[in-house]
Amino acid sequence: MESLQNRREFLRGATLLASAFSSSNLFATSMGNELATYHKGHGAKPALDVARDEDYWSFVRQGYSASFSNILILNNGGVSPPPIVVQEAVENYHRLADQGPSYYMWRILDQGREPLRQKLAGLAGANAEEIAINRNATEALNTIIFGMELQRGDEVIGCHLDYPNMVHAWTQRSQREGIVYKQLAFDFPAEDDEAIVSAYREAITPRTKVIHVTHVINWVGQIMPVKKICQMAHERGIEVIVDGAHSFGLLDFKIPDLECDYFGTSLHKFLSAPVGTGMMWMKREHIGKIWPLVCDGEPKRSDIRKFETLGTRSFPLEQGIGEAINFHEGIGPKRKEERVRYLKDYWAKEALEHIPRVRLHTSLLAAYSCGICGVSMDGMDAPELDAALFTRYKIHTTAMVNDYVNCVRITPHVYTSLKDLDRLLEALHTIARS
Incomplete structure (x- = not known):
């Protein structure tokens, strides 16, 4: 039986903030060396050219057990299968935790959250003190939606094709508290940024406090001009919430570059992290004024961790996120x-x-x-x-x-x-x- 020291070394290697090609993760030992060799020889090759290199992507496919299924999965916008290294990492963490959950979960696995926060921050291009780890985009965005202090008559502008759970959240606030929730209707596909931005601009009144915009519309895949909407809104003193469930891990961007105030995403979509993992980001200056969705002992503190007081949850799933990031960065976001x-x-x-x-x-x-x-x-x-x-x-x-x-x-x-x-x-x- 391996010693406690060996277990700690295993966990330390699996959770330390490290590059995708370091020797301290499962991805590096399974596929990283081969991909690193390819990138070394083709580092200057444009991403568009790599996109058509079937030999390269044939190798990448070997990292997914889903590629061997008899069922052809073409609903990756719902939930994406995790790579094999992610599955193996989660299984390893589960085996460890199940030896004594009250010890290995809280005193060992839980110590991996801060390195993971750093790793997510690096991927998002954000400050780690603005990143909260949660279970999906619904939880992240509902935390923001229900945590904002809005008054009866305050207005929120959304879109008719925002994700249903976000529409329901705003509708519930409207029904309970009397805020005014307005939805814009677009004829998608739309290929005119100014027309989209103008629709939001024209809906603004002196009572408008928030614009809720979906980065990639889940129904049909429309990419919205988020940055332009945020710039327009900020000129008028309006905050912007961005639903990035279908953009994070797919589009090559950094969250602060969108110029939004709040951002929520599911990591089990295009990032291919374990099912039931998500992330919330918000500007540091907003943290103190947003109430946590689940109770916290100091709900008005300016610490992003107040949004993680979820009680007992799956620590193995959380730690599996790290291997998904390794896989993602090993390929290259662009x-x-x-x-x-x-x-x-x-x-x-x-x-x-x-x-x-x-x-x-x-x-x-x-x-x-x-x-x-x-x-x-x-x-x-x-x-x-x-x-x-x-x-x-x-x-x-x-x-x-x-x-x-x-x-x-x-x-x-x-x-x-x-x-x-x-x-x-x-x-x-x-x-x-x-």
Whole structure:
């Protein structure tokens, strides 16, 4: 039986802030050396060129057990499978914790949160004292939404296609407290930044306190001009909350560059962290005035950790985030973004141009979309198309249906191959002819 010292050394190696190619993580010992060698020889190669290098991405795919599934997973915008090294890290932490949870969870694993906070801050380009680790974007953004001190009659501007849980949160505040919640309606895809920004600008009144904007619209993949909206709002003294659930870990950006006040995301989407992990960021000067969603002994303190008093939760899942960051940085954020966009364009352009009855609900311009794309077929509603793809071809997508949208959302990831997308295209061709 290994000694306590060996266990501590294992945990120290797994949680220390280190580069993706250091020798102190599972990613380095499994794939890091090979990727580092590739990057050394192709370091100056543009990300767009790497996006088309099938040999490189074939190697990356080997890091995902999902790539060996008989079911073709094309709903990575919902939850992305974690790489094998992330799965193994979580399993290792679980085995350790289960030997004595009250000791190994609280006195050993819990000590890894501060190094992890530093690692997330590095990825986000932010101060670690502005980063809180939680379970998903809903928890992060609901903490902000319900924690803001708003008065009856204060106004909040959102969008009709913001994520449902955020719409519900604002609606609940409206019903209980009398704040005014307004939703803008857009005709997506939209390819005019000024038109989008103007819609928010024109909705502002002297009572407007907050704008809530989704970075990447989950229904159809529209990328919103967040920075321009934030700049416009700040000129008028209005704070901005950004829902980054579908942008963080996919688009190559740093959170402070968006110029928002608050940001929440799920790490189990494109970052491929363990399912049930998320992150909240807010400007340091706002922390003291936001009430925590879950009680804290000092709820008005200016310490980001007040948003982490969640009681007992999964420490192994939290610590698995570190390996997901290693994997992400090992590939390179810009290479990853361009690869996923290339995969979306590969199938979407072919479907639009050569398959009858097909309609896209997402822009094909790089500034307005990346991995998520909505597709529909004349004569079928979205649930019918979604069901046909799965029952006939074992292709897992998701139907997106509300008063404004009726399409199937298709979202590849870095483990998706061109052969996989050819399978999707063949299925769409066959369904269109039937």
